[in-house]
Amino acid sequence: MELDFERCYRAVDSRDQRFDGWFYTGVTSTGIYCRPSCPAMTPKRPNVRFFPSAAAAQGAGLRACRRCRPDAAPGSPLWDVRADVVGRAMRLIADGVVDRDGVPGLAARLGYTERHLHRMLRAELGAGPLALARAQRAQTARTLIETTGLGLAEVAFAAGFGSVRQFNETVREVYGTVPSQLRATRGSQPTPGGPGTITLRLAYRPPLHAAALLEFLADRALPGVEEVRDGTYRRGLRLPHGPAEVALTPTTGYVAATLRLADLRDLAPAVARCRRLFDLDADPEAADQTLAADPALARAVAAEPGIRLPRAVDGFEVALRAVIGQQISLRAATTTLTTLLSHLPTRGHPTVDPGDQEVPVTESAGPSRKPLDHQGRAGGTGRAGEVGQVSGGLRGFPGAEEVLGLPDAAFGMPVARRETIRALARAVAAGEVDLDPGGDRAETVRRLTALPGIGPWTAGYLAMRALGDPDVLLPTDLAVRRGAAALGLPDSPTTLDTYADRWRPWRSYAVIRLWRAA
Numbered sequence: 001m002e003l004d005f006e007r008c009y010r011a012v013d014s015r016d017q018r019f020d021g022w023f024y025t026g027v028t029s030t031g032i033y034c035r036p037s038c039p040a041m042t043p044k045r046p047n048v049r050f051f052p053s054a055a056a057a058q059g060a061g062l063r064a065c066r067r068c069r070p071d072a073a074p075g076s077p078l079w080d081v082r083a084d085v086v087g088r089a090m091r092l093i094a095d096g097v098v099d100r101d102g103v104p105g106l107a108a109r110l111g112y113t114e115r116h117l118h119r120m121l122r123a124e125l126g127a128g129p130l131a132l133a134r135a136q137r138a139q140t141a142r143t144l145i146e147t148t149g150l151g152l153a154e155v156a157f158a159a160g161f162g163s164v165r166q167f168n169e170t171v172r173e174v175y176g177t178v179p180s181q182l183r184a185t186r187g188s189q190p191t192p193g194g195p196g197t198i199t200l201r202l203a204y205r206p207p208l209h210a211a212a213l214l215e216f217l218a219d220r221a222l223p224g225v226e227e228v229r230d231g232t233y234r235r236g237l238r239l240p241h242g243p244a245e246v247a248l249t250p251t252t253g254y255v256a257a258t259l260r261l262a263d264l265r266d267l268a269p270a271v272a273r274c275r276r277l278f279d280l281d282a283d284p285e286a287a288d289q290t291l292a293a294d295p296a297l298a299r300a301v302a303a304e305p306g307i308r309l310p311r312a313v314d315g316f317e318v319a320l321r322a323v324i325g326q327q328i329s330l331r332a333a334t335t336t337l338t339t340l341l342s343h344l345p346t347r348g349h350p351t352v353d354p355g356d357q358e359v360p361v362t363e364s365a366g367p368s369r370k371p372l373d374h375q376g377r378a379g380g381t382g383r384a385g386e387v388g389q390v391s392g393g394l395r396g397f398p399g400a401e402e403v404l405g406l407p408d409a410a411f412g413m414p415v416a417r418r419e420t421i422r423a424l425a426r427a428v429a430a431g432e433v434d435l436d437p438g439g440d441r442a443e444t445v446r447r448l449t450a451l452p453g454i455g456p457w458t459a460g461y462l463a464m465r466a467l468g469d470p471d472v473l474l475p476t477d478l479a480v481r482r483g484a485a486a487l488g489l490p491d492s493p494t495t496l497d498t499y500a501d502r503w504r505p506w507r508s509y510a511v512i513r514l515w516r517a518a
Contacts, residue, residue, distance in 0.1 A: 003050040011036045012048070018205055018285060020073040024051045026062045032176075033057035038068035052076075055135040056126030063176035071139040071174075074203045075281040080468050081505070083441045085110055086124045089117065090132075091468075092438035094272040098133035099160040099265075100240055109438060137161060138174040140268045145182045147198045150264070152179045158264035196261050201254040202271070204280040207306030210250035212516065213278060216310045219330055220321070222337055225397055237273065237313055238396030239266035245394050246274055255280065276437060276468065279308035287470070287506040291513065294502055296487045300513055307516070309508050315435025315466035316428050317397040322461045323421055323453065324413065336412050343410035344398055400425040420453030427451060435466045464508045473500045473507040483514030 003023050011019040017037035026033045026049040033051065034040065051057040054064070054071055064071050079090035089110060092098075097106050106129055107114045118128040125132065141159035144150060150158065156167030171179045210231075218228035226235035237244040242262030249256040255278060259270050275281055284306045292301040312318040324340075325333040403425045411418040427433040433447050434440070441463055448459040457476055464472040474480050475493040485491040490499050503510045 003052060005048075005050065008036070008050045009045065009048065012038075013042050015039065018283075020070075020203070020205070021076045021281070022078075024054055024057045024070055025049075026051055026057050026060060031062055032065045033062040033070055034065040035068045035070040035073045038065055038070075040065070040067055051126055053125040053127055053132065053135070055131040058135055058138075058174055059127050059131055064174055066175070071135070071142065072201070072203055074205055075275070077205075077281055077283040077286075080279075080281050081470055083469065085112060085117070086120055088438040088440065089121060089129065090125075091272075092436070093129060093132050093136065094268070094275075095437060096136075096160070096240065096266075096269040096272070097438070098129055099137070099268065103129050133160075134170060135174070136268055138170050141167060141171060141179070142175065142182060143198065143200055143267065144264065145179055147200060148264075152183070154264075155179070158267070160265065160268070196264065198259045198261065198264075198267060200257050200259075200271070202248075202257050202275055202278070202280055203254050204278075205283060205285070206253070207284055208250060208280075208308065209304050209306040212304060212307050212512075213250065213310060216512075220334070222334060222341070222397075224338075224341060225394060227394070234394060235313070236394035236396045237270060238399065239263070239269055239273075241266050243396055244270055246270065248274060248278060250278075273313040276311050277313050279311055282308060282470075284308065287509045290506050291503060291510055296489050297510065297513060300487070300517060304513075304516070307509060307512055309464065309468070309470065309512055311468050312466050314397050315437075315439070315462070316400050316425070318466045319424055319428070319435055319462055320397075320403065320421060322458050323417065323424060326417065326453075326458065339412050340403075340406065340410050341398070343406050344402060400428040404429065416453060420451065423451050424448075424454070435462065437468060439467055441467050441469050464511065470508045471505040472511065473497060473503075474511055475500070477511075479518040480511055480514045483517035486517045487514070 008019075008023055008025070012025050015037045017035075019036040021035070023036065024033045025036060025038070025043070027043045027047055028049060029043065029047040033054070049060070051060065053076075057070075058064075075094065076090075079087045079094075081087070089106065092106055092109060097109065101109075103114050103117075107117045110117060112120075121128050121132065127135075137160045141155055141161070144155045144158055145152070148155070152167075153164050156164045159167070161167040161170065168179060171177070171182065175182065214228050214231065214233060217226070217233055221227055224236075226233070228234075232247050232249040234245065234247045237246060239261070244262060244266060245260045247258045255274075257271070257274055259267065259274075261267060261270060288301050288305055288307075291297045321333065321337065324336050328336075404422060408418065411421065424433070427447070428435060433451075434444055444467060445459045445463055448454050448462060449456065457474055460472045460474050463469040464474075473496075475497040481491040481493070481496065484496055490496050500507055500510065
């Protein structure tokens with residue numbers, strides 16, 4: 001990715017936080033790298049280099065600034081907007097695919113050879129997939145060091161490192177200090193919420209219209225899975241190594257997150273999915289600027305800046321909701337979904353247990369590891385494959401395989417729609433339809449519309465929310481048409497589709513605003 005020196009330097013000189021995550025500032029005279037908004041004195045031009053990723057800065061031998069913490073900056077909005085291989089790879093790396101499946105697994109998901117994938121990432125980001133995953137592990141380790149009471153050896157393995165030595169070396173290189181010193185600077189603060197509970201701040205680029213975000217999620221909240229109460233969104237999650245529960249509270253400058261994990265190796269994917277759900281890596285000013293150029297939307301944008309595109313923690317969940325919601329109200333769809341969930345086998349309510357899943361010895365991140373006991377210490381017995389809820393009562397949405405096992409009586413809908421759901425679940429379970437953030441958007445839409453009962457509206461809705469496509473219009477959607485009419489815009493599907501070309505590449509954000517206008 002080409003970085004214009006003058007533009008980047010102006011952003012650094014003005015400490016413009018809008019560019020945090022877009023690039024990183026390396027200061028060769030001090031050996032550190034910063035986010036553009038770092039409050040330190042602006043470095044002299046001859047001493048500055050700009051990097052497209054934290055991993056590239058680390059590869060150049062620079063350590064993270066302790067003052068501005070560039071590793072905690074919002075991610076680049078490019079990786080959410082772009083539908084190419086690099087964008088898909090970055091979304092999958094953030095979700096922990098390299099830690100779980102290695103670079104071969106990442107390359108296989110994307111349909112490229114390891115060598116070609118490495119070349120593409122190096123050309124765009126100055127670092128290959130291993131270096132990018134290593135930078136993420138370092139950030140995960142720092143979070144665990146500063147927010148949990150785990151021993152440092154347990155932190156190393158929970159963060160995805162293959163050995164304690166690798167963990168120590170990486171932390172020293174990235175942060176310029178040893179892990180024990182990072183913990184010493186934290187002080188002797190007790191871990192809130194007990195073992196498995198982590199609190200952290202999720203940064204975003206302002207503005208963020210939190211009320212609109214919470215209202216959207218509250219209108220669609222499923223009892224037993226999610227809830228919105230007192231300005232906080234809570235939900236259960238199904239993560240690669242076990243269940244989890246999350247509470248997200250938007251505040252000025254960041255979203256406060258409390259994660260209760262059954263397995264601490266799930267920290268990185270949990271954070272990635274929370275960020276994705278709240279659209280925290282977006283560039284709201286870019287979207288608002290384009291939409292505000294239309295006089296019909298200018299007043300709405302000025303009144304409610306920073307409207308986000310609520311996305312998904314689970315693509316199949318959104319797909320099931322979309323099919324069930326075809327041609328019925330939100331309330332009716334929620335009732336139908338609640339009935340469907342009630343037919344699932346009752347799950348237990350185990351206490352959050354960082355050691356509930358034994359680490360497989362074949363994991364690509366390193367050699368075999370000892371499981372953690374119920375206090376998060378090494379050497380526990382470990383129980384592989386258990387699925388349940390963390391204590392608190394909210395559980396993750398069922399997977400495609402679970403839905404396929406439900407009897408006809410669970411669906412409470414016309415036969416044709418029930419069979420559409422089963423066809424969709426079979427396609428997802430077989431890997432024929434990829435609704436994960438790294439899925440190929442165009443190919444996924446093509447395969448979705450080939451399924452019986454799934455048309456352009458459903459496929460577009462899934463592209464928008466499950467795959468995060470920022471440029472989807474739903475011209476046949478009744479609420480979109482009503483919102484368009486309320487704003488004095490054309491409300492026939494064909495005319496609205498043509499008119500909306502002026503909103504590219506942010507038509508998905510226009511859809512959210514039209515829904516609000518309706």
